Amino acid sequence: MNLLDANNWTSFLQLLEEETCVLMLGPEVPTIKKGDRWQALPARLSEDLTETLDEEGVKYDSEMKHHLSYISQCYLQIPRRKKLNLQYDIKQLINGYPRDINPLYASLAKMPFYIIVTTTPDDSMHRALKQEGKYPIPYNFNFRRSQTFDIDFDQITSETPLVISLFGSVEARQEDSMVLTEEDNMDFIKNIFTGISKIPTGLLKELQYLKAYLFLGFNLDNWQLRLLFDALHLNDETIPLSPRLSDKQFSSVTKAFFANRFNFQFVEQGIPEFIEHLESTFSERNNDQPAEKPAVCCKTFLAYDPKDESYAVKMREFLKPLEGEGLVELLDDTLPGASITADMEEKINQAEVIFILLSASYIASDVLYNEVRVRALARHDGREALVIPVILRPCGWENEIGNIRAVLPSSKIPVSIARNADSAFDGIVRDFRDLLQNWTTR
Numbered sequence: 083m084n085l086l087d088a089n090n091w092t093s094f095l096q097l098l099e100e101e102t103c104v105l106m107l108g109p110e111v112p113t114i115k116k117g118d119r120w121q122a123l124p125a126r127l128s129e130d131l132t133e134t135l136d137e138e139g140v141k142y143d144s145e146m147k148h149h150l151s152y153i154s155q156c157y158l159q160i161p162r163r164k165k166l167n168l169q170y171d172i173k174q175l176i177n178g179y180p181r182d183i184n185p186l187y188a189s190l191a192k193m194p195f196y197i198i199v200t201t202t203p204d205d206s207m208h209r210a211l212k213q214e215g216k217y218p219i220p221y222n223f224n225f226r227r228s229q230t231f232d233i234d235f236d237q238i239t240s241e242t243p244l245v246i247s248l249f250g251s252v253e254a255r256q257e258d259s260m261v262l263t264e265e266d267n268m269d270f271i272k273n274i275f276t277g278i279s280k281i282p283t284g285l286l287k288e289l290q291y292l293k294a295y296l297f298l299g300f301n302l303d304n305w306q307l308r309l310l311f312d313a314l315h316l317n318d319e320t321i322p323l324s325p326r327l328s329d330k331q332f333s334s335v336t337k338a339f340f341a342n343r344f345n346f347q348f349v350e351q352g353i354p355e356f357i358e359h360l361e362s363t364f365s366e367r368n369n370d371q372p373a374e375k376p377a378v379c380c381k382t383f384l385a386y387d388p389k390d391e392s393y394a395v396k397m398r399e400f401l402k403p404l405e406g407e408g409l410v411e412l413l414d415d416t417l418p419g420a421s422i423t424a425d426m427e428e429k430i431n432q433a434e435v436i437f438i439l440l441s442a443s444y445i446a447s448d449v450l451y452n453e454v455r456v457r458a459l460a461r462h463d464g465r466e467a468l469v470i471p472v473i474l475r476p477c478g479w480e481n482e483i484g485n486i487r488a489v490l491p492s493s494k495i496p497v498s499i500a501r502n503a504d505s506a507f508d509g510i511v512r513d514f515r516d517l518l519q520n521w522t523t524r
Contacts, residue, residue, distance in 0.1 A: 097294035105195040108299030124150035154262040169257040194240030222251040224259035225270040231282035234487025295322040325349040325356035386439035441475035459484040
């Protein structure tokens with residue numbers, strides 16, 4: 083079996099600093115506070131569900147009372163109780179639990195993880211990241227149906243990490259995504275391999291470039307994890323670290339399999355001790371780094387049709403505070419004529435941020451559509467400029483923005499038909515501030 087050595091530890095820390103590390107949070111990590119102790123969410127849910135089983139007279143193996151998949155399966159033996167009832171009860175229980183954030187999660191939220199995968203349906207990690215001042219981007223995987231995956235990895239950083247709820251979520255209209263019973267576990271594995279709900283190709287491609295994984299709270303003796311990690315394309319070029327579960331010793335067969343198949347590095351420290359060591363070591367390394375560079379002032383250009391000038395004036399008003407903070411320098415507007423002017427071309431070439439203010443008039447303009455738009459998209463694709471489409475008025479914009487995923491307003495509701503235009507522009511500039519921070523720190 084592989085035990086963590088100094089070279090792998092140094093490599094792991096380096097990959098973490100480079101924001102190429104994936105955090106995998108298993109169901110055994112304690113996230114729910116009960117009295118003065120922390121408890122894993124599945125164990126807590128199982129305990130509460132057994133009370134219902136006792137009330138209904140359903141027999142179960144008391145030695146399995148902390149195994150959620152088993153207890154959930156027993157729950158379905160209650161007359162007239164269906165999967166929908168189980169999902170509803172689980173949601174009600176989770177929403178009723180204390181909202182305290184485990185210090186372990188608070189420490190992990192400080193680390194520069196690029197992608198975080200959770201396997202419980204609560205939002206504990208989201209709240210920990212937000213408490214740390216980060217802006218997590220959620221993706222709830224649903225093993226029961228095919229889904230679109232429209233995540234723009236250019237927008238993913240350690241400050242805006244992608245958080246994947248792999249085994250579902252209790253969010254509204256997502257309850258059926260939860261993996262609860264043994265039958266759900268079987269269907270999950272079957273569906274990600276048969277194509278009904280495969281893990282998105284775009285995500286798998288991104289994972290191929292990430293070489294470090296931190297696995298916390300996984301019982302590796304569970305059969306389905308071998309298939310799941312295989313589906314994630316883990317290989318012998320990655321460095322997966324796995325600290326010891328506090329009350330679990332994996333069999334020698336399990337350790338040998340994961341070491342040989344996936345290059346697992348087993349850490350003898352328990353999870354709390356390991357996280358404390360990781361945090362202190364990472365902090366020491368960061369203290370040795372040069373001071374962070376001051377915020378960059380980005381030259382910003384607004385491209386719009388003359389018919390939308392009133393919207394552009396309002397947009398500039400809301401961008402003025404950012405100019406006052408030294409974050410942007412608003413270039414003077416230059417309206418198109420019969421062809422692109424030398425002044426407009428110069429500003430497009432020198433701008434580090436280009437807003438494309440979309441409307442039917444913009445798309446109908448030969449100059450804006452065929453020249454300004456094309457030049458701006460080329461600079462965005464070359465990572466020379468941050469190009470942000472803003473939907474001013476209803477128009478068929480979806481096929482006009484190339485590979486850009488960050489479109490504002492985030493609701494995709496045009497400013498002209500928003501309930502309040504000022505609120506719409508305020509939201510646009512707030513979201514732009516986040517996008518700008520990610521762009522300038524990449």
